[in-house]
Each structure stands twice: as C-alpha cells, then as structure tokens.
Amino acid sequence: MTNPQIENNFKYHSPKEGQPAKYEVIRNKAKELAMLIDEECPDSREKVAAQTNLEQAVMWANAGIARN
Template sequence: MNQQIENNFKYHAPKEGQPAKYEAIREKAKELAYLIDVKCPNSREKSLAMTKLEETVMWANAAIARNE
C-alpha cells in the first residue's frame, strides 16, 4: 500500500484550527484577485492569473488538510 496515494485520495475532516487557516489563505487570495481584476486588462492572461490563484488556494489548503 502506498501511503502517499492513500493520504492524497481520502477525506480529510477539518481539525481544530484548520478552518481559520483556510479562511486566512482565501482572504489574502481574494485581495490579490481584486488587485488583478482592477489592474490587469481583460485578457487570456488575466483569466489564467485568476485560475492559477484559485489553484494556489486549493493546493495551499490541501497542504494543510493532508499534512497537519
């Protein structure tokens, strides 16, 4: 059995303190999203920046869920 695969593909119920960490990450990312929205012209590049920012939040939250 591969422990990494098992960990990556199971449900991780939030532990004490984790929801506050998720919220802090989302709030900072939202600040950056608004800055990008205001400062960048509508374009494919802007859309990609927003998508990558969403991915960043997802992976940061996964790091917390999977490794704490």
C-alpha cells in the first residue's frame, strides 16, 4: 500500500515552466520583509523567531508551487 500524498511530498520535483520565476518573486518579497524586520526590530529572540518563520514561509510557499 502506498499513500499518494506521502509519495508526492517526498519525491524530487523538477522545476516546470514558469516555476523558477515564481520562486524568485517569493524570495525577493520575503527578502524585502526580512530587511524591514532587521531594520525595525531590536535584536531579540522575537526578531530571530520572525526571521526564522519568514524563511519557513518561503520554503512552504515554494513547496506548494513545486508539489502542485
């Protein structure tokens, strides 16, 4: 027995036409926000958490594009 969702989540997804451009747009917008957070937030655990979660958001957004 195989689970199609698990199979899809754990396989390599080569970029399809148009996907690399979408990845770049998401990364660039996230970078803008990361720079804003870095400039406006005092150095703190919360700032680190915000940056880490932003990185995770980018990774999940890219996974959503790749997997679907």
